[in-house]
Amino acid sequence: MKPILIYDGHCNLCIGLIKLIETWNVSTSGTRVNLVPFQEAKKEIDEFSLDPKRMEKEIHFISMKREVLTGAKAVEALKEIFPLLSIGASFFGGATGSLLYQVIAENRVRFFGCSEACYVSKQTE
Numbered sequence: 773m774k775p776i777l778i779y780d781g782h783c784n785l786c787i788g789l790i791k792l793i794e795t796w797n798v799s800t801s802g803t804r805v806n807l808v809p810f811q812e813a814k815k816e817i818d819e820f821s822l823d824p825k826r827m828e829k830e831i832h833f834i835s836m837k838r839e840v841l842t843g844a845k846a847v848e849a850l851k852e853i854f855p856l857l858s859i860g861a862s863f864f865g866g867a868t869g870s871l872l873y874q875v876i877a878e879n880r881v882r883f884f885g886c887s888e889a890c891y892v893s894k895q896t897e
Contacts, residue, residue: 781809
């Protein structure tokens with residue numbers, strides 16, 4: 773089973789991240805990660821007992837080992853799959869990085885805006 777990245781399909785910052793990941797996500801054997809907006813993640817919510825309110829606030833990454841990582845830890849896990857993310861994601865390491873992630877997450881709609889339509893990646897099984 774592939775890892776899953778769950779994101780806010782209305783947040784422009786999240787949509788930008790997903791569109792960037794889409795450019796790196798295709799390999800010879802298909803996609804590396806399934807990209808799912810939390811607005812359409814009912815199956816994952818049920819299977820992993822995820823909190824929809826928390827999903828509105830931060831990205832969730834479900835690893836191949838079926839471990840759920842959120843926020844800055846999810847970004848760290850994504851760097852393992854997409855090394856080019858290290859350029860910008862290096863700020864999210866450690867306790868300071870987690871705090872920075874939370875500040876950005878709490879203010880992302882104010883800073884980056886929100887899309888009326890939910891962005892659903894076509895790179896999802």
